[in-house]
Amino acid sequence: MTISSTTPTPVTPVPAAASHFAESVVIDPSSADGVVVRGDLSGRAWRIGRDAAVAAVLGQVAELSDAVTAAEESVPDDTRATWRRWNERGWRWSAPSFLASRRVRFVDRQSDFREAQAAEIEQYAEVAPMPLEPVDTVTHTLPAADAEPDVSVGAMLRRRHSVPNPPARRVSAAELRGILGGALARVAAERARPESERRAKPLTSFATAFDFYVTCYAVDDVPDGTYRVTLPDLGLALVAGGDRRAAMARSMIGQSGPLRGAFTFTVVADFGRQQWRYRHERAMSLLWMDAARVASEVIWQATARSKEMQISPAVLDVPMLEGLGLPTDGSHQCLYNVTVS
Structure with a gap:
């Protein structure tokens, strides 16, 4: 100034x-x-x-x-x-x-920026390997996805809305698989690449610092509980079993969506994975933008199936992270929740 x-x-x-x-x-x-x-x-x-x-x-x-x-x-x-x-x-x-x-003088500011990026990333890896997503044991396999609805963009935009009190309705496991498969297709493709290729192109990756969770309350043929979504196979790895409605409602500052909805989709950021790639403050804003993009895909897929949603980023950090089995030391943060019914 x-x-x-x-x-x-x-x-x-x-x-x-x-x-x-x-x-x-x-x-x-x-x-x-x-x-x-x-x-x-x-x-x-x-x-x-x-x-x-x-x-x-x-x-x-x-x-x-x-x-x-x-x-x-x-x-x-x-x-x-x-x-x-x-x-x-x-x-x-x-x-x-x-x-x-x-x-600021960036290392990749010249015309040979790709070579500079590759050399810098190799130096990162010599100090510490690139952190990857947790490896989970799948405890529940979802059936094949339901048929993707043939709905026009205009119809979905007219239909899409968020409600404070979603109706108490169940969804099928096939619908859950269809929503997750459509919403996470780009992320799944990224996770399917071999580690060597992913390390070579970390600056063009999408949502590599995210973990995704589904807390099921009324999903046919899926036991109630909180699961981490495994990618690229879209399996479910149990984190906490049993009725999680009250716990999720408390974690979401008393919002009623978990008390009535069929499931809650949660986006969690692992800051260590993000900051290994992007070592400057501006890049942190990418987490929130990418979280909104992923949540929008969930909303899009659920809307196409005539579902109703409660959408909110508001949570109590410690109860939410504890419920997801994650550390509360600031290394992770819940960024977005979409409750579907």
Whole structure:
């Protein structure tokens, strides 16, 4: 952030309607005669001088004001204009990440990026092998999937909706297999590749840091309990048997879906598997985006079969992870739940 000012001036408030909300503050350095500070929610604005801005932003370290002024004076006019356009287009919240990306030197920034990536990944593997998914013993094999419904995209979009209290209905094991098979087809194809090939292309993998769970409450021919879905074969590996409705409802902060639904599909992230591949903060956002994509595929497949759903990422982390048999040390997190009936 740069601050524009040449002479200290008093803080001059610009009156506006009072706000009872905690507001974010935008500092506009494109002004030529001071710093404009504007609250997003209240609309209140102030024009303050250099020293006042430095004291506020830098925690009373006023001796840095000269450095701030020197840096500001070196900014060309076209850069000021560019910053103004970013504000006008609503991009200002992206500016810190964008500017940081211009300062970071990535190992694969040159034209031979594929060779650089391969060499870097081999160095990763020399320090520690690429972590893979857990190897489970299948305790229940699902039957062949039901026939994929012939439903148009428009019909599914009209039909698709989420309900706070899904109806108490059962689903067949074949329907469960069809929903999982359609939703996880891309992930299953990725998991089917040999380890050597997967290590060679970790940056183009999809959902490799996810584990998928199904908690069955009313699925024909499948005993009640929580299962981890094994890929690529779509088997079920028992984690916790018995009636799991109340436990899942508590883990989902009292939501009623598990109390009435047929099963809950859960997406869990293994941060160690993600961070072995992507060793920078920006990549963490990919987890949440990929989780939403997988959940959307589940919703799509269930909607095609005229099912109703309760969709939520809201959980109590520790009870949920304990119920899935996972550590609660921050290495895993439940990202999404879709309850189907």
